[in-house]
Amino acid sequence: xxxxxEYGIRNLARRPVRSGLxxxxxxxxxxxxxxVVGFIRGLEVSLVDSGDxxxxxxxxxxxxxxxxxxxxxxxxPGLLTSxxxxxxxxxxxxxxxxxxxxxxxxxxxxGQGGLGLIRAVTETSPLVRRQVxxxxxxxxxxxxxxxxxxxxxKLGSDPSQLSVGQKITFEGQEWxxxxxxxxxxxxxxxxxxxxxxxxxxxTKRQDISLVALLLPPQSSSSELTLxxxxxxxxxxxxxxxxxxxxxxxxxxxxxRLLAWLVVLLVSGAGLFAGMNMMYGAIAGRIREIATLQxxxxxxxxxxxxxxxxxxxxxxxxxLLAGVFALTVLNGHAIRFTMGAFALRIDSFALVVGCGxxxxxxxxxxxxxxxxxxxxxxxxxxxxx
Numbered sequence: 061x062x063x064x065x066e067y068g069i070r071n072l073a074r075r076p077v078r079s080g081l082x083x084x085x086x087x088x089x090x091x092x093x094x095x096v097v098g099f100i101r102g103l104e105v106s107l108v109d110s111g112d113x114x115x116x117x118x119x120x121x122x123x124x125x126x127x128x129x130x131x132x133x134x135x136x137p138g139l140l141t142s143x144x145x146x147x148x149x150x151x152x153x154x155x156x157x158x159x160x161x162x163x164x165x166x167x168x169x170x171g172q173g174g175l176g177l178i179r180a181v182t183e184t185s186p187l188v189r190r191q192v193x194x195x196x197x198x199x200x201x202x203x204x205x206x207x208x209x210x211x212x213x214k215l216g217s218d219p220s221q222l223s224v225g226q227k228i229t230f231e232g233q234e235w236x237x238x239x240x241x242x243x244x245x246x247x248x249x250x251x252x253x254x255x256x257x258x259x260x261x262x263t264k265r266q267d268i269s270l271v272a273l274l275l276p277p278q279s280s281s282s283e284l285t286l287x288x289x290x291x292x293x294x295x296x297x298x299x300x301x302x303x304x305x306x307x308x309x310x311x312x313x314x315x316r317l318l319a320w321l322v323v324l325l326v327s328g329a330g331l332f333a334g335m336n337m338m339y340g341a342i343a344g345r346i347r348e349i350a351t352l353q354x355x356x357x358x359x360x361x362x363x364x365x366x367x368x369x370x371x372x373x374x375x376x377x378x379l380l381a382g383v384f385a386l387t388v389l390n391g392h393a394i395r396f397t398m399g400a401f402a403l404r405i406d407s408f409a410l411v412v413g414c415g416x417x418x419x420x421x422x423x424x425x426x427x428x429x430x431x432x433x434x435x436x437x438x439x440x441x442x443x444x
Contacts (some may be wrong), residue, residue, distance in 0.1 A: 070104040071301045072369060087378075087380045088419065089333070089416075090420075093383045093416050094381060095345065095385065096319050097408065098385070098403045100407045102398070102404040104316070106402075107247070107308055108309075108403040109244060110191075110247040111305040112191070113302050115272055115275075115298065115300070115301040116298050117170075117282065117289070117299050118273065119271075125311065127302070128161055130269045131269065132265045132268060132270070136271055136296070138285070140273065140428040141154045141288065146394060155187045155188050156271055157182065157187070157273075158268045159179055159180060159270055160178075160179070160180035160259055160268050161269045164178055165230065166229060168218075169226060172215070172221060174215045176252055178230065178231075178254065179253050179254075180253075180255065187274065189272070191244045196240040197224040197238050197430055199239060200239065203235060204237070204238040205252050206238055206432040207246060208240075208249040209249040210249040210402065211249070211251060212393075224240060228252075233262045235254060244324070249399075249400070251402070252402035267323040285298045285312060310349050324360050328422075337439075346435070362433060363368075367421075369430065371422050377417055385410075385413070386410075387401055390405040
């Protein structure tokens with residue numbers, strides 16, 4: 061015979077202080093798990109979404125996977141579009157984006173600042189970078205820039221300092237922010253964009269970092285690869301943008317593994333904390349448990365009732381942590397070496413967090429309950 065369902069619920073209400081402390085502790089553990097999984101998901105999604113399968117990146121062979129150190133001739137875009145068939149051309153406009161990509165120190169008007177990412181582009185860049193969408197202001201003109209949604213997080217400054225009309229300083233020149241853009245959660249959102257010719261003049265550079273070419277859907281990049289191999293004097297390599305960001309995912313794999321290790325450590329700490337609290341809770345109920353056995357309830361029924369209490373408490377804690385994570389933490393900007401990305405509390409993070417919480421509730425109550433049930437009923441009834 062099983063104990064009534066409401067018996068375990070009433071037991072939680074009889075000890076409001078202990079139950080409240082247990083609820084807070086479990087909620088913090090579940091919230092930490094959700095935050096770490098949200099970090100992993102945000103990093104993965106940012107890298108996956110940044111790659112456009114129809115875009116090919118042309119940059120220096122010596123740069124490896126670090127485009128910031130790439131330097132190629134400014135005439136490369138013209139050589140590519142004139143020598144390689146298959147690049148998208150509409151109304152006489154070739155979908156090629158010559159760019160300079162550079163990390164440099166950026167200072168806002170109030171003196172805040174840090175290492176930011178600058179991408180110098182031309183007016184054809186939006187044709188290639190199809191994820192980018194201007195949401196406020198205008199495209200940058202001479203002496204102007206436009207800031208990505210997460211560029212303030214990358215700099216570690218107040219977002220108001222990168223609003224339209226504000227001024228920032230980098231590479232020894234003052235720039236006015238003309239607009240703000242979003243890019244569907246991709247890595248571009250942590251960048252600041254300016255005009256290519258303006259940036260070349262400010263940095264006294266004649267070269268560029270890369271060329272991004274938009275190819276027709278389902279087309280092959282083999283001609284571009286062949287061109288780069290034949291023109292050894294240019295020292296170029298052609299890489300699909302999806303392949304480039306896939307390589308970055310492998311580069312950050314140790315970081316993701318470390319984050320999963322943190323999830324396991326937090327879960328383990330929560331498990332031991334839950335067991336400790338349940339030991340204390342059950343220690344004060346020895347006579348109650350013995351009385352239930354004396355009136356005819358089997359040990360298995362009492363064990364299930366105690367586990368039920370732990371699971372109910374863990375379910376409530378998971379619900380509170382999930383609501384807080386979704387309403388307060390979801391989308392929070394995280395500063396990282398590659399730029400910045402948004403904390404992503406999606407269904408996967410919620411399932412992992414709530415699943416870990418329920419598991420903690422069940423496993424945390426099991427050892428102290430088993431220990432209490434193994435004691436003699438006669439001895440327990442005399443316990444004070």
